[in-house]
Amino acid sequence: MKVRVWGCRGSLASPGPETVRFGGQTSCVSVQLSDGSLLILDAGSGIRPLGMALGGDHPERIDVFITHLHTDHIEGLRFFDPIWDPSVELNVWGPPSPIRGLRSRIAPYFAPPFFPVHLRSIPSHPEFRDTPTRTWRIGSAAVTAQLVKHPGPTVGYRVEENGHALAYLPDHEPALGSDLSTVGTEWISGFALAEGSTVLLHDAQYTKAEYDERVGWGHSSTEDAVTFGRRAGAERLVLFHHDPLHTDTQLEGVLARAKELSASGPDEVELAREGMTFEL
């Protein structure tokens, strides 16, 4: 599968001269499977340039996987060109709440006063689907969604194809209430999604000092992201969901700290940036 990062900023799109190296678009990652299927992880503002890059050339079916409904993960959906194309079969997957399905929870974003066009008038008539509790197949991949620690119903995803796995946990605070370095792995939120992954995209919004002031906000420190990656045995850890206040220079500092911490694995640790690609 071919993976490309279109947005890796957390919370709020942050364009400007201080964020050009890592990018200011919010969460969006495209996954092109070997059979040509297109999977899109999250619909932050990064999905808009993805839609533009696809042009009229997009596949007939597109599957978008939303981790949760915080705006930085769905704000771009309304500006994703293919949703305006009536010939597209667009499936939007995401976590249900225990009470309401995904469609009814997402509908307010596609209605006045937040948006001029009603969901029922969107030409592609997107199909909103609650993520199943078991692994399911999309094209040539096996997809798994599991609830993870983050405020409100939130899932992480694992996409597996030909023995390689991409794990995507952009908003995740596994250290909340747990000592990540000692607790049994079956008690670590998100562990099964990340276990033995080829590439793990994981929340690392805060430095340790910032995290200590923001425990329970749903995000991870550099330290916790590295510990999580090590416990899960990820081959390559890619730190994701950069804080909107972090400039490129500060992020270089985060990367240096992450490399220091990961001396004992994961094998590789790096920072997500817009335009980054992986071939798994």
Place this chain on the structure above:
Amino acid sequence: MAEAHPQRNLILILARDLASRLATPVFVVDHEGTLVYFNEAAEPVLGRTYAETGELRAGGWATEWSPTDDEGRPIPLEDLPLGVAFREGRASHRSFRIVGGDRVARAIEATAFPLLIREDEIVGAIAVFWERPPEGTTGR
């Protein structure tokens, strides 16, 4: 993703995290009714540590502490608050007696409730319990 212990449901993880930080005795069972945790506050009441018991299947923990009513009649699993919470998917409360791992008999009260992630899907249940104050006192 195969492993000896499958990934626990997030709700169960959160329940255990919460229990581990409470000063109230708490007992947590998983979707099969297996005891997966009790907290430090529960240890003096149960007369054992969780490290000593480890996981116990429903049939095991239901007899481990020999629950009886105040007249000394054994209470079967399905009539214990956790049994009711688990089987009927509702909260349940009861007073009864147990014998701790330290062989001390204690009168306790327990309230249990199911952890339902959908109306028809249970991922576990929690019991909160406390020792009843000796007759003639009001406790706190």
